[in-house]
Amino acid sequence: MNHLTTEQLLTLIDSYPTNTHYPMAIEHLRQCNDCLMKFRSFQILRADFKSMEIPEVPPGFATRVSAKVRERETLRMFSKPAFRIFRWTVACSIVITVSLLIFTLYENPITVPHIQIPAAGYYLTFAICLALIFVVDKSLSSLSK
Amino acid sequence: MHVDDTSLIGEYLAKKSSSACFALVSRHQQSVFGMCYKILRNREEAEEAAQDVFIKCFDSLEKLRKPEKIKSWLLSIAYRTAIDYYRRRKPAMADVDLVPEPISSEGENPIKKLEKIQSKSLLQEVFDRMDKLDASILNLFYLEDMSVKEIAETLNQSESNIKIRLMRSRDYLRMKMEPIYLKELKV
Numbered sequence: 090m091n092h093l094t095t096e097q098l099l100t101l102i103d104s105y106p107t108n109t110h111y112p113m114a115i116e117h118l119r120q121c122n123d124c125l126m127k128f129r130s131f132q133i134l135r136a137d138f139k140s141m142e143i144p145e146v147p148p149g150f151a152t153r154v155s156a157k158v159r160e161r162e163t164l165r166m167f168s169k170p171a172f173r174i175f176r177w178t179v180a181c182s183i184v185i186t187v188s189l190l191i192f193t194l195y196e197n198p199i200t201v202p203h204i205q206i207p208a209a210g211y212y213l214t215f216a217i218c219l220a221l222i223f224v225v226d227k228s229l230s231s232l233s234k
Numbered sequence: 235m236h237v238d239d240t241s242l243i244g245e246y247l248a249k250k251s252s253s254a255c256f257a258l259v260s261r262h263q264q265s266v267f268g269m270c271y272k273i274l275r276n277r278e279e280a281e282e283a284a285q286d287v288f289i290k291c292f293d294s295l296e297k298l299r300k301p302e303k304i305k306s307w308l309l310s311i312a313y314r315t316a317i318d319y320y321r322r323r324k325p326a327m328a329d330v331d332l333v334p335e336p337i338s339s340e341g342e343n344p345i346k347k348l349e350k351i352q353s354k355s356l357l358q359e360v361f362d363r364m365d366k367l368d369a370s371i372l373n374l375f376y377l378e379d380m381s382v383k384e385i386a387e388t389l390n391q392s393e394s395n396i397k398i399r400l401m402r403s404r405d406y407l408r409m410k411m412e413p414i415y416l417k418e419l420k421v
Contacts, residue, residue: 130411134404146267154285155256158288162250
C-alpha cells in the first residue's frame with residue numbers, strides 16, 4: 090500500500106473537513122495508521138501554531154503613530170517646491186526691507202549724526218544683504234526640519 | 235458604521251485626515267506588529283519596526299495602486315523592515331522575550347498542562363531557529379489566514395516557491411515535534 094505524500098496530507102489538512110476532492114485519501118487514512126498519525130501530527134501542529142501567543146500592541150500605539158505621521162506630513166508640506174518659493178520670497182522681502190532701511194540711514198545721516206559712512210559702505214551693504222538672504226533662508230529652512 | 239480601507243485611504247489622501255490615519259493604523263496594527271514580533275521576538279524592537287512600517291506606508295500611500303490590498307502591502311513592508319532590523323541587530327541583544335505563554339485550557343490535568351507548555355515552548359524554539367522567510371510564510375499562512383497567492387504577492391516570491399517552502403517548513407516542524415505529538419496521540 091502506498092502511503093500518502095506530505096503534499097497530499099497537507100492539502101487534505103488545509104481544506105479539512107470541507108475537502109471532498111480526496112475521498113481516496115480519506116479512505117486511505119482509515120486504513121493506514123502511519124499516515125493517520127502523520128495527519129494528526131499536522132493537525133496538532135496547526136492548532137499549536139495558531140495558538141502561539143503574539144503580545145498585544147502596546148497601548149496608545151495608533152495615537153503615537155498618527156501623531157508622527159501628522160508631524161511628517163507637516164514637514165513634507167514645508168519642503169514642497171511651493172513652500173521653497175515662499176521661503177525665498179520671505180527671505181528677499183526681509184532683506185530688501187533691511188537694505189532699504191540701511192540705505193535710508195546712509196542718505197539721511199541726521200538720524201546718526203556723528204557717524205560718517207564711506208562710499209565703500211555700499212559694497213559692504215551688498216555683502217550684508219547676501220549674508221542676510223543666506224541667514225534668513227537657513228533659519229526658515231531649519232524651521233521646517 | 236464600517237468604513238472600508240479604500241475609503242479611508244481616499245479620505246487620508248484627499249484631506250490628510252488624522253482620523254482616517256488613526257483608523258487605518260488601528261485596523262492593521264496587530265497584523266503588522268505580529269509580523270515584526272514573529273521575526274524579531276522582542277517587543278520594543280517590534281514596536282519600533284511597526285512604527286517605521288506605518289510611517290513608510292503613509293509616506294508613499296499615493297503610490298499604492300490597489301488600495302484594497304493595503305494589508306498585503308503593509309505586511310510586505312513589515313517583513314522587509316523587520317528583516318532589516320534583525321540584520322542590524324547587535325549580536326548581544328536578547329533574541330527572545332522570556333514571557334511565559336498563558337495557559338488557555340483551565341481545569342486540565344496538570345501533567346497534560348505541563349506537556350502542552352513543553353510542546354509549545356519546543357515549537358517556539360524550533361520556530362525561532364527557522365529561516366526568517368519560512369517563519370514569515372508560516373505566520374502569514376496560519377495567523378493571517380492568507381492564501382499561497384496572497385503570501386507570494388506579499389513577500390514578492392513566486393507561488394511555487396511559497397508552496398514548496400510552506401510544505402518543507404511544516405514537514406520540518408512536524409518532524410521536530412513528532413515525538414511529543416505521538417505521545418500526545420497515544421494517550
